Amino acid sequence: MGRSLGVLWLLFIALAFPDVGQSVPDEVKVVYSWDYFVFDDLPHSEYTKVGGYDYYLKNYILPSAISYHAPSKCMFMPIPRRGPGIPATMVYFSTKYNTKAPHLRGFPTYEDNYLPGWFDVDNLVDSEYKNNIYPEDLRVKRQAFFRRHEYKLEGDGEEDDDETRKKHHNKQPGVEYYKPSGHGSHHSSPSHSHGHHGGSYHVWQVPLTVKPTPPTTTTTTTTYSPRPTIKPTYTYRPTYKPTYKPTYKPDYETEYETDYEPDYKPSYKPTYKPTYKPTTQKPVYKPPYEPTYEIPEYVPSYKPTYRPTTKPPYSPTYKPTTKPPYSPTYKPTTKPPYTPSTKPPYSPTPKPPYVPPSKPKPTQPPPPSRDVYHLTSVHYTSMDLKCSRLYFVDSGLLIYPKGTVVIRRPVLWAFGINGCDQSSLDQAPVLKVTIPDRVVNSAHGLAGFTVDVYGSCNEFAVYMENCVDNSIIVYDNVKRYFWFFKHETFNPGAERQYLYDYIPPQDPYNLGVLKLTLGLPDENGYRDAYYAPGSSFGLFKTSTTILRDKSLAPGDPKSPDFYYIGYRGPNAGAMMGFDSQTQVIFFVHILNNRLCCWNTNTPLIEDNVVTLFTGLKYGADFLIDPDRNIWFMMLNVDTKAIKDDVEVVEDYYYKIYRVNADNIIKGTACDPANV
Numbered sequence: 001m002g003r004s005l006g007v008l009w010l011l012f013i014a015l016a017f018p019d020v021g022q023s024v025p026d027e028v029k030v031v032y033s034w035d036y037f038v039f040d041d042l043p044h045s046e047y048t049k050v051g052g053y054d055y056y057l058k059n060y061i062l063p064s065a066i067s068y069h070a071p072s073k074c075m076f077m078p079i080p081r082r083g084p085g086i087p088a089t090m091v092y093f094s095t096k097y098n099t100k101a102p103h104l105r106g107f108p109t110y111e112d113n114y115l116p117g118w119f120d121v122d123n124l125v126d127s128e129y130k131n132n133i134y135p136e137d138l139r140v141k142r143q144a145f146f147r148r149h150e151y152k153l154e155g156d157g158e159e160d161d162d163e164t165r166k167k168h169h170n171k172q173p174g175v176e177y178y179k180p181s182g183h184g185s186h187h188s189s190p191s192h193s194h195g196h197h198g199g200s201y202h203v204w205q206v207p208l209t210v211k212p213t214p215p216t217t218t219t220t221t222t223t224y225s226p227r228p229t230i231k232p233t234y235t236y237r238p239t240y241k242p243t244y245k246p247t248y249k250p251d252y253e254t255e256y257e258t259d260y261e262p263d264y265k266p267s268y269k270p271t272y273k274p275t276y277k278p279t280t281q282k283p284v285y286k287p288p289y290e291p292t293y294e295i296p297e298y299v300p301s302y303k304p305t306y307r308p309t310t311k312p313p314y315s316p317t318y319k320p321t322t323k324p325p326y327s328p329t330y331k332p333t334t335k336p337p338y339t340p341s342t343k344p345p346y347s348p349t350p351k352p353p354y355v356p357p358s359k360p361k362p363t364q365p366p367p368p369s370r371d372v373y374h375l376t377s378v379h380y381t382s383m384d385l386k387c388s389r390l391y392f393v394d395s396g397l398l399i400y401p402k403g404t405v406v407i408r409r410p411v412l413w414a415f416g417i418n419g420c421d422q423s424s425l426d427q428a429p430v431l432k433v434t435i436p437d438r439v440v441n442s443a444h445g446l447a448g449f450t451v452d453v454y455g456s457c458n459e460f461a462v463y464m465e466n467c468v469d470n471s472i473i474v475y476d477n478v479k480r481y482f483w484f485f486k487h488e489t490f491n492p493g494a495e496r497q498y499l500y501d502y503i504p505p506q507d508p509y510n511l512g513v514l515k516l517t518l519g520l521p522d523e524n525g526y527r528d529a530y531y532a533p534g535s536s537f538g539l540f541k542t543s544t545t546i547l548r549d550k551s552l553a554p555g556d557p558k559s560p561d562f563y564y565i566g567y568r569g570p571n572a573g574a575m576m577g578f579d580s581q582t583q584v585i586f587f588v589h590i591l592n593n594r595l596c597c598w599n600t601n602t603p604l605i606e607d608n609v610v611t612l613f614t615g616l617k618y619g620a621d622f623l624i625d626p627d628r629n630i631w632f633m634m635l636n637v638d639t640k641a642i643k644d645d646v647e648v649v650e651d652y653y654y655k656i657y658r659v660n661a662d663n664i665i666k667g668t669a670c671d672p673a674n675v
Contacts, residue, residue: 027663028613031631032656033100037061039087040103043110043119046087050118057085059649065575065621066633066656067383067390068095074420076107076390078378082399083649088113089378090392094420108415108425112373115398116407123371124408370428376407380448385626387457388417389430393464395443410435410443412462412475433475435464439484442468447534448515448575452544454525461548463516467534470512471554474547483553485546487562489513490531495538498564507535507573509591517578517585518544519600530565530585530600534573539604541565566604568596575621579661581628584670586661588619588632595622595632597670610668616655628661 036058039046046056060083067076073095081089088106090113095102106113116122377399381392396408414431418424440446445468453460455478464473470490475482488494490513496503511534519528526545532538546552546561555561574587574596587596587609595613602608615634622632636653665671 028657028659030655031658032102032654034654035101036652037063037654038101038103039091040105041110042087051084051115053084055085056087057083059083059652060085062635062637062649062652063091063620063633063654065380066623066631067381068623068625068631069383069388069390069417069420070385070625070627071388072417072420072424074417076381076383077104078381078392080379080395080399081377083401089375089394090381092420092425096420105422108427109372109422113375114372115376116374121372124374373413373429374408375413379446380621382449382451383417383623384451384453384457384460386453389414389457390417391431391449391451391462393435393446393449395446397444399444404444406443409437410440410446412464431477435473435475436482439471439473439482440466440469442466445469445512446473447511450516450518450529452518452527452548454521454544454548461544463529463544463547465513465516465531467512467514470533472513472516472531472547474550474553476548476550479550481550483550485553485555485562486557487555487559488557489540489562489564490533492533492535494533494540495536495564495567498538499567509535509573511535511573514573515575517576519578520580520583530576530578532568532574532576534590536573537570538567539565539598567606568598568604568609569606574619577622577624579624579628582661582665582670582672584661584665584672586622586624586630588622588634590619593617593619593634595619595630597665597668599670599672599675601672601675602669608669610665610670612664612668612670613657613659615657616653620654624661629658630661630664631656631658633657 039056042056044055046054048055060081061079062082063077063079065078068074069076074092075095076090076092079086079089079091088104088110090107091104092107093102093104111121114121116124376394376396378392378394381390383390391412391414394408394411394413396406396410398405398407412431412433412435413429415425415429416427418427435443445466447465447467449462449464451460451462458477460477462475462477464475466473470492471484471486472490473482473484492507492510492512513531514534516529516531519530521527524545526543526548529542529544529547531540531542540562542562546555552561568587573591574589576585576587578585578600583600584597585600587594587598589596593614593616594611595615596609596611598604598609617636618634620633620635622630624630633654633656635655637649638651668674
């Protein structure tokens, strides 16, 4: 089975944890809650197809962390691209407005979150591809690699040995293909637990904008058969012919006239002749239609009825008044309207407008528009309040349900934060550095990181934890160099060798070092560094004097510079942070729903680890703002298996809580007053 595919990718597994009561203490407030996330001002319709999927699919919008910039009241969240339909992998919203489910916006813009080729935009220039896509493969530009997850699809052939894979899949020169290990539990991925049962690899081409070749036009003439003429088998010849003509003519004229003339004329002449012969005797009768009386003269009976009266009808109604109606309204004023002024407005004496000059002025070229950043997939963010900078790592990977697509190498970004609107946030990054291959093997394991500003804003180090490679990567901005450390305490279950009376159960997610937090600085600016694997019940410690020393890397796996300090309890995989005022470390557990604390001035035993709050099913992240408020995010998620152990999200529910740090630990073992 393969290792983890990211910190919070456990969301794709239908875990069997029982729901814990969600009674919220009085001091804990639910600030925000979402049934699903909505984006404001999307540049395209949510039903627009990109990469064969809708531009927006709400089921995959699953934030994994939070960062807060208190001066501008701006909250930032990363949304890892674990599936299609994610318009932006970095989003933000303002906390100024009183709304329970604020809408999201792409950071810094929606366009910067386009994947290469979306909407005909591809600004990964040659140098960008050279630095971020394997430079040895010079034959193909803009080529990425697709690694299919090793669950069997219908119709897949068997490729169980390395020789068969080499035969059917030619590997690119200079490219290191990461074959997952074949061990581990069935649910070894913390997100969608993709099983790895073999190693078939495919090359995936980044979509490019290619003008389609117009199809060859073929003119086709359709010939229709003439309509058949049907000749009747008989001839109709009427033989009847009338022998009389009506002679009736009234001797009076009607009062009305008609201009009706029938337009029907028979098309045949009757040929009928009577078969009898008239007798010689003349008939003594008269035709019945010949009148034998005189029609009296017609006198209309209605004449007296409509005889006009002496006073015509309706005359009083329409009798004009002495003052005509509307005459005051339309009576012309002393000064008639529209009278031209003494000086006509369009006098021909001035110069006519729009006369071009004799020599046209040269037009200034438009300012060049910057290239988009093509942010691919972000898992974790960190806010440096001292310098107002937002840091995040873009893994460069698309972890889709059917496989992983490598777009670019991972990149460390930093942006200055001066507001919470697009005009303020759309600024050039203060830091963009590509993480080299020599320090990272599995980019999807870059779970979290910590920024250590030991001098000015440009004098800092970043400690990046890789829970798949089981390593801590260090970037020093003064040295402008990367190095990494490997140690046995970075591995899953590293505390087992230090526990003698209790052996904790095996964690199925197999997560290495997941999160690191820094303590108080000493007189030289160095700090204690607390860290823990995701699949571990213990907590470990080192110092930044070790981590910032490039000459010690990668270090001895059994070096005493990294050591075990105590047992935290079961299901202890958590995101954690240090509060410098109380010297308390807070934990938000990602495999259950607990917010816990431990005072670093007390021994680390299970009794000194205090559960402060239980909420939804899973924890995600937390932070402490300058007002000493703890913001932490929890969620529920329901998933459905689509193939073996590959899961898709059917429903989710997010909440962000807020509580004062001093109030929630008051009276507990974490309270400095009790130490």
